[in-house]
Amino acid sequence: MDLVYVFRVLYERKFILIASAIIAAAAAYFFTRNEKKFYRSTAQLSTGYTINDDIQVGGKETSLYEADTKFNNDIITFTSPSVTTLLSYQLILHDLQSKHPFTELSEAQKKSPVYTSMNKDSAIQIFKDKLETMTLLTSYRPDEKKMIEFLKLYGYDYKFVQRSLSVYRLQRTDYIQIDYISQNPELSSFAVNTIFSEFIRYYKYVRSTKSNEAIDTLRSLMEKKRQELSIKTGTYINEAGVDPTIESTSKLEVIANLENMLADEKKRLTTLNANLEKVMRRINDLKPEGNTSISTGDNMELLTLRKQRDDTYAEYVRTGSTNQALYQQYLDLKSKIQKAALQGSGGSTRLPASTTRLDLMDQKADAEIDIQTSQKNISEIEKRIASLKGGVRSSASQSATAESLTKEVEQANKEYLEAKQKYNDAIDINSSSVNNFRQILFGQPALDPEPSKRKLIVGMAGIAAFLTVMLVIIILTYLDSSIKTPRQFNKEVNLKLISTINFMNLQGYTMQDIITNKIHTKNKSHKSDHNAFRASLRKLRFEIEQSGKQVFLFASTKKAQGKTTIIQALSFSLALSKKKILIIDTNFCNNDLTMQLQANPVLERTNVQNEPGAIMDELEKNATVSSDGYVYVIGSEGGDYTPEEILSQQNVLNYLDFLKTKFDYIFLEGPPLNDFSDSKELSQYVEGVIAVFSADISLAQIDKQSIDFFRSLDNKFYGAVLNKVELKSINTA
Template sequence: MDVIYFLKALLKKKWLIIISSILAVVAAFFFTMNKPKLYVSSAQMATGLTYTDQIRLRDDHVNMFEVDQKFESLITTITSPIVISLLSYDLLLHDMGGNRNNAFRILKEAQLNNPAYKNADKQKLLMLCQQKHDSMQMLSAYRPDERELQEVLKIYGYDYESLKGQLIAARMNRTDYIDLTFRSEHPELSAYIVNKLYAEFIRYYRSQRSEQTVENVETFAALVEQKKKELDTKVEALRSYKASEKLLNVDAASGSELQQIKGFEKTLFDERSNMNTLQASLDNINNQLSMAAGGKTVYNTSANGDIISLKRQITDLNEDYVKTGSTDEALEAKIKGLRSQLQSKVEQMTVTSGKNVTNADELQQKKGSLQAQIKATNMNIANLESRIASLRGTLGSYASKEATVGSLQQEVTMAQEDYNKLKEKLNAAIDNRSAPQDGFKQSLIGQPAIKPESSKRLVVMGLSGISVFFLTTLAILFLEFIDTSLKSPSIFERSVALKLISSINQTDLRRYSILNILQKKDSGNSADKKQRQNTFRELLRKLRYEVEHSGKQIFLFTSTEAQQGKTTLTQALAYSLSLSNKKVLIIDTNFCNNDLTVQLDAKPTLETFSIPREQFSIDKIRDIVTLYPSEGVEVIGCKGGDYTPSEILPENHLLNYLPELSAYYDFILLEGAPLNDYTDSKELVNYVQGVIAVFSSHAVLKQTDKESIAFLQDLGDKCIGAVLNKVKEDYLEL
């Protein structure tokens, strides 16, 4: 529904849209009529950026963003103020300092009389221009002579803004070329500018790069010298420390100490094993001596003792071998040797009577021998433990020195790396200075254009018409969208929950009275005004039809707020009813605004009329009414004031006799005060048979309006409906 409404709204304003578009096309035609003819020249320059990186570009990891960034930087330099300024100097020297016949631009009379040009010292300006061109410097606005030169450049149209506005510098899509394009009124000027722009850019670029290269070489040379001194200092510090600590090779010394400790620990292990064997043999001899002292016979069990000792050693060594993961080859070899000894002892052992018996002297002799061996073994163990402790202390000293040497060596390594990097950069800068500076080359020389550039007048006119067409359309839609007033019947029905019984169009009531409009006294009006007045009459007849067929006679016209058109509508309806031979009584009950009484020049008798019911007669009513200019319509006015009907009307007032008056009058029309601000209409509802609400199409619903509408809905059948007043004819069908 909203889409249809907007489409109809656009159709109603179609002539505005069409006329606006036509005016835009006409304006574009006149604006482009005197547009000067422009000649375009183009030059191309090869940058060499992609050729230089041709091998690298075959790599899948090429950074295209870096390539685009280089082109952007190059284009920015070409169109920079300094390069354009160099071009400006050259153009001015060409036109002012050269042959006047070869000048691209010849000043007109008004330009020659310009004080900035007329009062300037031409020779001095040309010398300054040549100086700035040779030294590649920009003009300063703080120096009077340079400011004068800037003004002269503007007069010729050779200033930065003028040249930059007609210049286009851009990379040709995904190529190695940059296109330089310029538009001017002179074909040779356009060609000269694009060619000279390339030359001035190359001159400036190579000058800047040469200066930068010299600065880089000097900077890197100083840094290399500084890093060389730092490296020599750190190398000397490392050498001095090694000499003071007598450390030629810390790693070799510490490795030798570790090997000695391992050898001594292996020997210590063997000595302790041998000590265990000797101690077991000594314990066996002591047991035999005890038996001999007790008078017992002692057999030679030395072989048995040796076998037991060997088995014990084999068991202990097997446990150690398993704990080391069965990977210690030395333990494995020792176990095999002990097992061979055990097998030999078992084979030598024979049980022969007489030979196995020994005496106490032999036992004492063996005991002494074992004690001597045990003492020697203890001395060996103590000596080995002392040597191992000494070597471990020496190894700890080596670790501390090694940490110091490592720290100094790391500083030397870092200094060496920094020195090597800076030396590489210095060599690169030196090579770069001797190598070609760039790969720039002008691949296409700019040529003067034979024909001027197309003015594209038709395109401009078409775009202007289309643009204005869409802008006007959007403006109309936007205004319709933000307009929340009840401007059309369709919007009223969606916004107000009341039956719309009629819509009344807006007509000119300032120049013509209601009677003149309804009596068709409009022969002097234009055709448009006649149409509006005819529409007003037809719409009013529809309202009259609804009133006549409502089955009611007494009506109250009210509204939610003031200035909705109740007074005019009441008069128009009364006159329209009289045209159909109906007798109508109008009662002004709008005490807050008695416009109806004033406009109809009625007698203000409503507040003072009071008569007992038994004395009521139609003749007494005839005494207080005022006759309307049209036959069949009578009016009763009120004085008006800040009061309500219940506060001002006396006992036995006129409104109590409305049912009796309905027998004499066909219709009785009352006008009430607005519901939002006053309670008059709410009090008058009890005296009437039907209520008609009047809404202006210009009104915007507020919260108070919604509350008043809810009151009208609560009236039920007594509320006949609503009238949408002051509707523009364009919106009647929307």
């Protein structure tokens, strides 16, 4: 595609482009005249993922990759239906229960079936239940499907909330920002603050559900290791009390072992006291979250069970830790305490926090029992050492057994401490994973609305319309099969182009006056067209003179291509060079040459004798001669017939070779090839065929067939003339 031509086409249609942009911008301005105002509210929270000031559980530090993953997980959770639906419940409950709702329904909305069929009290109860249980509405149930439609009526369905909500991490910080945009500034503020609390509640519930399973497993493992330690400790004490070889082999060695055990047990007691202090500090530091659902009666029951458990365990230790019935009773009481604690917090929406407090209380009770056990063991070992120093009776084999039991007790104690440490770490992680979230910026109602996008919309509409129309023009130009310029002619027609004639308005002028430059006009445009027209004809005249041919047929593919005008103009131009021209109007279907030059219509009746003198006499008698005496015209009557059908054997066309000696050039005009076969019949009488094309046409398939005929003439086809070309197209071609 010729870019220069495309730019020229766009320039010619600049007013269309400008008008389309103005209309589109005006339409956008009209449709956005009632643009709604939106208000943004922002909240921020700290996650603690990238802050190293706090004590890390287990001495581990979170990597940046892990922190990014956690940030992404939190953002996905924030915008998930599980959390946004909880915000939807809060918004609809506010509007149903408050005297100043965020959203005021129109009268049409209040008359809708969704609104009229809804029972307000029932809807409030359903939404409260769903909020408490953190469950989603399902469209499979008819009553809940109505609730979904009711939320959509208010614009509180989770999809709408997700579109209004924006949650993202502030780059290279520990903060997550929450934005909410709505038409009510108070709604936006309420939404960003409420969704944080709902996120925390949902996050705690999910984490506690998963971690409690692991904590229960670790608790069972710890109890198992504690039971094994108690059994092995009791066995060791009993076996060491009847060792028969101690006295005979080495009393000091046995006493040294017992003293080592005493030292280890005292260290263990110190560790247990430290753990108890740690648990007490955590209980004191733990802030209550929400209302616990455990009643005063439940507390009394728990206290009673705990006292029974402690008494049973003390009796078990006092009797030497060998009474399995007492130990089983102790385990049963402990199980009852756990069940009672879970039942007491069953209806609370703050289950994770309550569970954490109960776990800490259990740790406290367990630590106290361990301390009592350790103190009892220390007392027993001290008594045993005192007894051994007074006199010990044992054998060598019993000494070896005591040493083996000592190692077993040490291993059991080590396993118990490891299990207890894992259990405590799990409790720490469970509580710290939620407690790290802190809301550092609370959303406030915006004073000013968001910047209006009206100007942007209007501008984009104008630009889009401008570019769209321009693209349409370019596509149409690309698909255009017209031959408006010489470049397009060569591309579409691919015939030898010998001349380009510019378009000129001939109204009010004669061709002879234009060629002889006898017209005086003050119109610069007309004057420029006339000058260019004469210059183009001079070029065509030069091509004719250089051709070496005298007899030419001017043909075209369709009518109104300008053959008549070109023949007249070329003839008068040649006459200025003192050339003698004979014009024969052989266009029987449209004898414009005869009409315009006022020639005698005698061609069909001419019957020439085969004598030179007779031919010229007949020509002189019937031809019309111009005022300058150089242009002769033989006209035709015109009709629905071809040359072979109407002309006799002695017609003037059969004597063109003789006439060439009397005239410098002989021009014939033929009918359009698309409609008639006359031009094909006339081509046998001439030396050269010139095709005339108008620049304002588009080529069809039938035109291409006629063009193929021109190509089939080979050397007889002299070239094509592109007529009616815009002057600017000639200058830029």
